Amino acid sequence: MSKLGRLKTKIIIPIVAFVFGAVFSFLGITKYGFYHATKGPLPGFFPSIVGICLMIVSVMTLLQVRSDDDQHSRKENWYPVLGTLAILLGCLVFGMYLSLGIFLFWWVRIYERASWKATIICFVIMGSIVIGVFGCWLNIAFPKGLLFSWM
């Protein structure tokens, strides 16, 4: 990873925090109101104060950030994120159960090349938790998806 790339990961949190604080304090003061002489603190009072404090502390953190060790992540670290996004999209088409099943099979059997025995054990355990506990015992209505709704 380039030096610029590493620097970005180090400063991204204080910068995002600063912007976050600025947006919340700006909206708090201008849109939601800060203080009223008779009504007392208005809805923007608390977030505005916290937002301003966040901006100040973010600048302090940003000044310290140069001494921090460089940290970077590999593309593999982001596979669970991609998998979850795929499940979210899959839920809309195939429904939750099938999407989770496809994800589990793809990860365990195809990506990790686990044995059939391990794959089946994973399916049995996760099936008992998802279908048995959440679906049947707790009666969670998981999305069926367009495919099953049409059927």
Place this chain on the structure above:
Amino acid sequence: MHNLMLLGNGLLNVLSIQNLLVTGLGAILGLMVGAMPGIGSLAGVALLLPLTYKFNPTTAIIMLGALYYSNMYGGSFSAILLNIPGDSPAVMTTLDGYPMATVKKRPGQALYTSNLSSFIGGFIGIGILIFMGPALAEFGLKFGPVEMTALLLVAMTSIGWLVGDNPTKGIVLTLAGILVATVGMDTLTGSPRYDFGNVFLLGGIPFIPFVIGTVGFAQVMKLIDEKDVGTKTMVEGKMSLKGSLLSLHELRRLLPPAIRSGFMGTFVGVLPGAGATTGSFLGYAMQKGFKSEEPLGTGAIEGIAACEAANNAAAAGSFAPLLALGIPGSGTGAVLLGGLMMWGLNPGPLLFSSQPEFCWSLIASLVLANLLTLAIALGIIPWITRILSVPIKLMVPCITIVCIVGSYSSTNSLYGVIVMLISGVIGYLCEKNGYTTAPMLLSFVLAPLLESNMRKSFIISHGSISIFFTEPIACCFMVVLFAIIATPIIRGILSREKR
């Protein structure tokens, strides 16, 4: 003495076959519900409530009380083994529990520490509840908005300031967590704010997907690194009952923080609205001020003991205002209160005199649940630690699925999964860059309470900040607050001078 006699009558009542069975069932269900990320005691009690309609009020509340109580034990299981807190009071347990289980490869000992501390904390909490329940509830009533604001400021600052290596990083996440919590409806007027025109944001950011993402999903992303360094399993800990037991020296290390946090947790539990989560955070923060054999956050027994004892004690303590004043100490307490009213009981100062059988049976059921849950939990530890012998390559997809299903279940919509995913990525980036996410979770939970109390305080004082220094209890907390802020600064200056 009179209270002990009443407790004895309660115990006789609980020891009937039917009540004994429901206490055991409640304890087992509580362990399961607590260990399952995304459910928690609130949802557990709410889900079980309809099943108890046909019971008589005493039997029903005994079952719900046992479930609530053992849930505090169960929350630590997934926190220690998977770094996913089963419920918000278990968030702090992950800080030392997970490193002890994985880095130090002592999962059995971490679970025993958690369970023994929970038992000690619970024992202290119930003991105080028996002897001083109504009196404690009266003291809790002295906590108005000003005192609560000061207490909450201490709780938030101490965690933000003391957890992790860098205090400013802790404070950044504490403040960010507060701002995230302000999204949705205003706590006092109910008007929408920071919803950016989005109907989902109008309802606020749901806590359970937020905590699952920040802690659990971020952990999944981090696990990928460990997968490739040659470790076949997350840990190769001892699986036998004997091999998981704590040594005498470790028991000695566990006792002082557990006892201290037990007393402190009970007091926090008595305060209306504070609850087990605040208790556990404060317990950990308090331990930071005491000497620990190993540094906190690296798998120290003292860290696990402090927060686990505090949350169980707070759970017991919260029954004092619930029964004596009808004020629930937490969300779960509110559901229990709803149950009491559903059965035609009116919690308040007269409940102890008008329904002594009911009150003392409930307290006796907590005693029994504390013993039963300890026995059950200790018995299953050698088997439950086997979870950690599963290869990481199989754990990653399985934990991802648990995170997704848990988040979906808590909101009944894919919005929960989206919140979990976003907070997971944020949590991962934070952890990668040396930011500990626990302060963000604490501030997220406590922000609504802090905001409403702070605004009420300013309404009372007509905008003057001096009210926090003129009220004696609040003034004491403010002194503690300044001491917490000043300690690391003074330490830093002193260490520089030494160099």
